[in-house]
Amino acid sequence: MSATVSFKVPTPYGPQSMTVSYARVGTGEPLLLLHGIGHHRQVWDPVTPVLAAEREVIAVDLPGCGRSPALPDGLAHDLPTMSVVLAALCEALELERPHVAGNSLGGLLALDLGRANRARSVTALSPAGFWSPLERQYAFTVLTGMRRTAERMPLPLVEWLSRSAAGRAGLTSTIYARPGRRSPESVVAETVGLARAQGFFETLRSGREVRFTDDVPGIPVTVAWGSKDRLLVPRQGVRAKRIIPRARLVRLPGCGHVPMSDDPALVARVLLDGSR
Structure with a gap:
């Protein structure tokens, strides 16, 4: 609950x-x-x-x-x-x-x-x-790209893509090896949540020196x-x-x-x- x-x-x-x-x-x-x-x-x-x-x-x-x-x-x-x-x-x-x-x-x-x-x-x-350092830079670049993409995608497009295994793969294959196992509803919620997550970029900036x-x-x-x-x-x-x-x-x-x-x-x- x-x-x-x-x-x-x-x-x-x-x-x-x-x-x-x-x-x-x-x-x-x-x-x-x-x-x-x-x-x-x-x-x-x-x-x-x-x-x-x-x-x-x-x-x-x-x-x-x-x-x-x-x-x-x-x-x-x-x-x-x-x-x-x-x-x-x-x-x-x-x-x-x-x-x-x-x-x-x-x-x-x-x-x-x-x-x-x-x-x-x-x-x-x-x-x-x-x-x-190079691995961190790569990961942060990928995460930034994922966030920017999520911010720019209209909700109807996210919902349409989530209805197919190929669409779910396009949205989430960076973090899932088997994105087709995610339900359409889960993929939509994750994409919207990523776009709206507050403190995302502040967290990335603070992580630059984290080891x-x-x-x-x-x-x-x-x-x-x-x-x-x-x-x-x-x-x-x-x-x-x-x-x-x-x-x-x-x-x-x-x-x-x-x-x-x-x-x-x-x-x-x-x-x-x-x-x-």
């Missing part, structure tokens, strides 16, 4: 209230799910039913994405700020060191929560932050990478393993950058194993 929670976060102008939209289902140990830049929590829908059989699943719309309002004035769209926001969110939802899983930007955020000892385990799917270079000791860490990731290439997973030597590195055969719909059974298993 969709819900919202409001809580206070510190800003240069004093504490300000912010609201986050989320869905919470299932029973068991809590598992917090974080999506990537410009996406929304529904990207986890293909794996949520399996996860909810063993975990209390909390999927959130990050600030400025989906149904969550943007960050309050005075807060930067950067990694330190988002870590503070997510810590406050967990406190508001009474989640004491949940398992955390994330994809892309969400994977970077999950690892940062683990580094700060705010997670009991971390599973990162194609996490940001393990790129070389994840620290170990995440003391908790189980899983890093999983799709073999057909066209945005953050799979060799970045090898770098992640060098930086976090105790991490379990998992290959996701046939999966793209956002693997949850490419192979829901495999991804759900990886998420459950990572949070045991």
Whole structure:
């Protein structure tokens, strides 16, 4: 069920209230799910039913994405700020060191929560932050192009394209290896959400200097990478393993950058194993 929670976060102008939209289902140990830049929590829908059989699943719309309002004035769209926001969110939802899983930007955020000892385990799917300068520039150029295209496309055209497998591939093949598996409604919602995501370009700008270079000791860490990731290439997973030597590195055969719909059974298993 969709819900919202409001809580206070510190800003240069004093504490300000912010609201986050989320869905919470299932029973068991809590598992917090974080999506990537410009996406929304529904990207986890293909794996949520399996996860909810063993975990209390909390999927959130990050600030400025989906149904969550943007960050309050005075807060930067950067990694330190988002870590503070997510810590406050967990406190508001009474989640004491949940398992955390994330994809892309969400994977970077999950690892940062683990580094700060705010997670009991971390599973990162194609996490940001393990790129070389050229790889980061390539990824940001692709993401900028995706955003500009989404902004310029009239809704009727998006809806028309989404009705065919070829059209869905044209809209989403950069992040999905099997875009035909996405429903027309999902593709429309993702494209519109990307076009409207607040803080998108501020997040990209803040990411120019981001490199994840620290170990995440003391908790189980899983890093999983799709073999057909066209945005953050799979060799970045090898770098992640060098930086976090105790991490379990998992290959996701046939999966793209956002693997949850490419192979829901495999991804759900990886998420459950990572949070045991």
